[in-house]
Amino acid sequence: MHRARHELAAALAGWGLAELEDAASLVLSEPMTNALRHARVPQREIGTYVARLPCGRGGVRIEVHDASPAKPEARASAPDDEGGRGLALVDTLTGGRWGVADRPGPGKLVWAELAPDA
Template structure:
């Protein structure tokens, strides 16, 4: 009898650009194991944006790691990115000639507004988003 895949996956990553692709690949593997492969394209964009924001904007002390936490929820996956930065990222409207600044607006659109920033125990913050087919009130928090 096959063992059920864990409904929560936590991984620590170095604070660097290679971690974006690695986190994305880890999420894709677990979406398949959770029978959520149909959410892959959207979830992949969300985790890429959140980890990239952490790598680019979190002013983490040297040596601090980034953590991802993926949780299987009733109709999708809750994606969390934890880092050592205390600054709260905010969604903004980028000007048409700006090369960046659209990441959280994209996350907001892809999740129908089901994302946010929460405090965490110890130093830093966690940014979360729910990628799901429909509303998952229990995943918000």
């Protein structure tokens, strides 16, 4: 995960979007952690993809790819729960611009878009 966050920070700096680094790192960490904990498939890797959004939208798209068909779902958590708030955090940071999509081959991708105004 360290490498993915480092590559994200470098891409954001190169695009002049370094102000998004903290929020983008959190947005990347949640689906990446979910994939590592719940979506590992033997002999398959978990991957990330980061792209700058087209001009006018001024942000970044973050994707986490894994080979499991199981889709993450936001859930309500009790105040004393140790987990279960990650997707709610992603939803808040992205203004609801995130989701799950099919991908070529096995598995899925979890995507999120983050803009400076979110």
